[in-house]
Amino acid sequence: TQLLEQSPQFLSIQEGENLTVYCNSSSVFSSLQWYRQEPGEGPVLLVTVVTGGEVKKLKRLTFQFGDARKDSSLHITAAQPGDTGLYLCAVLNNDMRFGAGTRLTVKP
């Protein structure tokens, strides 16, 4: 069983559409991170959420941490082809564990 379950696994949309991807767990976390990975590159940190119910915005990306600190969502408004990539959620205990990711394709 994965510590972090991400959904959907794949998402293909047209430029300009909105989308939401999810990261769920049965465990409670002190913080949760979202990374984005492009082909041939390592993941790059987008945001860290810490407080239950916290909402953080990064341009057209909105991140929310669930009230119970077990889940998180990433919403993208007016997606652009440059948003294409693998979106990963991760938690840091002593090690750092990742979900399987949502592979997003935004078509022009």
Place this chain on the structure above:
Amino acid sequence: DTGVSQNPRHKITKRGQNVTFRCDPISEHNRLYWYRQTLGQGPEFLTYFQNEAQLEKSRLLSDRFSAERPKGSFSTLEIQRTEQGDSAMYLCASSLIRGVNTEAFFGQGTRLTVV
């Protein structure tokens, strides 16, 4: 360039051969992680170091895998008697522990193909 550096970028080897990968972390980072990633999946945790001490190893890390960080700086990951199932991208990351604000910086990975 002061980012995480991994060498080689690509490695093709015959089944049964041994391979070694190197990771040079960001210099002041005390924590170093190794992950394996297959196509379409997220990074799978293999092991991590705090300075030169290896603190945790995943069950994925069989006896054929060994990692070292002898002086708390660069690290090596060796795979002995490679198998086709070892084909994957091997990612290294480093971080400076800052509580919840810890950020992992990744290298570009070493892509291993076992033929």
